Amino acid sequence: MSVALAPSETAALSAEGQDLVVRDAREFGAYARTGGWAFALKVARSVRPGGQPAGDSPKVSAKEFGELAGCSAERVLRYCKAWDLAADDGLVPQFEVLVPGEDIELPDSDVWHAYYSSRSGATSVRGTAITAAAEAEGIRPTKALEVAENPTALRAAILADPSTAQAARAALLDRIKEDPALQTELARDIARTDGLKKAVASESRAADRIGYVRQIVDNGQIRTAAGQTVDAPAELRAEAERHLSLIDELEEGEEAGEWASEAYDTVKDLVAQAVEADPELRVQERRTKFYSSLQKATRVFEELTLDDADDIYEDDMVQRLEDLQKALDTCIAALRKAAAAH
Template identity: 60%
Template sequence: MTTTPDTALAPETSAEEVTPALDENVWTEPLDEEQSSTPPASPADPVIPAPAVPEAGDGDGEGGSDAVRRDAREFGAFARTGGWTFALMVARSVRPGGVPAGEAGGPAAKVSAKEFARLAGCSPERVMRFYRAWDRAADDGVVPVFEALVPGVDIDLPDADVWLGYYTSRSSGESPRGQAISAVAEAEGIRPTKALEVAENPTALRAAILADPGTAQAARHALLDRLEDDPELGEDLAKDIARTGELSKTVAAAARTATSVEFVRDLIDNGEMTTPSGDRVPAPEHVVAEAKQHLSLIEGLDEEDEAPYVADAQKAVRSLVTEAVESDPQLRAHERRARFQGKVRKAAKAFEELTLDDAADLYEEELLEQLETLQKAINDCISELRSSAAPTPAPAPASAPAPGDDA
């Protein structure tokens, strides 16, 4: 690149020494300080802007730029309040259905959820979810009511953790079913949105149960907990199990094991034993001590190994109960009397349920002989019981007064 002689600078000549020629009849625009120190660019050379140099306090400096400080303030506000920040924007600016005609055009006029959503570039449904969350919180006294809020005016907001108790990002959370799911989710210490998502995708839940043993175990525990409040579910499960051959056998065996364990544990917990006739009487100390030893052995075993030990424990404890009954004369007599009375009542009930409306069709010689034999046995039993009863002493006759005695 070449320069004209009258503008070239000699190496030893400074820029301050070179000034444009002044003509009395020609006005020359003075050069500012920046232009005076920068040579003009040749048309053949592109002009490349110099990179911007951060001034003191910009970027990562101590003070930070206005944009950085604004971002930091907004981030901090959201970190402290979470969704309350957006809910406030909706609560102070939205009135469902719009503004009454008398308030239109006011300095603090609110808009409808549809208009607010249009301005925000989102759906009215999303806006109303924030609105309803604020409404629920206002009912609990957590935040001010809508009438106390003015568009553009900030207020102190609750902590971010409180927000999850009032807001759900899923429309299903607004229904009674969704509210029930959300309440249980909060009680279990998880976010309601997670539980609602699972409830909305039963096929996904089924896939997780089929593929993952841990999920299957969680589902099993949940079903067992629900059985207490849902008898219909229990009936459906029982029917499903009964229709499955191997599963029904497994359940029957498990039920027998559980009954045996309960028999031993009940004797220990209550200190009472059930006699063969079904009466509850205090258990001797040695019977309780023996039952405790069997139970401690069972509790130390795995579930798959406990079935034979449980059966042996129940058999051993029953034998101890029988021995305790036989060794006590009073208890033995009571047991015999209870068994006898039980059989008599059972036989009497069976005869009470018989009907002879069609006696002609029921007649059989062999059946009649059996009834006659039974009648003879009943008569013998009655005679035996009467003869074994202690005779009642006859009352002493009243003595007649002697002749001549005063009445």
């Protein structure tokens, strides 16, 4: 059964309703401009900073304020932390100068998330580092903290989404530059995974071959098979530059292995031809190779020890040494004959 209201009563209710609407609109407008700062102010002007005695102040502890508000003390403390950081930056007054009920000009809402995080982990050393990294990347810290708190979700995204995997790969490459421990762990993982180990070896070989071609283009010099460094003929350098340009024009993700092998083999053949075409260089190359082999053989014999000859002796060893001695005699005779001819 409905009760009819007098016109005067209806008008009073209507006016009261309008007042409530106006109040809500104004509070909404204030929050739209200031965001979380409006709530942070209520905390800052009513809560004593940690460790400060109550004294004659009407302010209460974060725990008491949380109980009055029907929320946790941790949530209250996060608002305290945000206000404290902003006060250090000069955006808002310090806790000590505020009194309960006091209103002040608040910062814009768009800077609130630079100081506040809804996650308690944001105040830890780890959380602070994640927050700083997020700000450097131009994203909200809360997003990065959410990902960090749910590594299983991150793993699922990496496994399912190629673009996420690429972002993770790029991040790891940036991270290992300043993290020796992570470098070691990744290197160990690669060494223990046959597929990765082969892929790394293949990429390393391709990089070395491209480097060989690139240094000819950049320095204008070639390194011969015997290890000599000489100026590269113009046509050889031009061919190296042509191959290098083809490699540099490959799309990201295209395999460079075959291109690197072709460039390397072509340039190596041209180097060999350049050596053969220059009589003086050809002689120097043979002389360098001979000395290199002689030095290696000398080192091998210097490292031999015959202290345990009784235990290691075999007839075949003596035969090989006698054959080697004959070869040495022949070599020495040839060199002396060549010296006499000059």
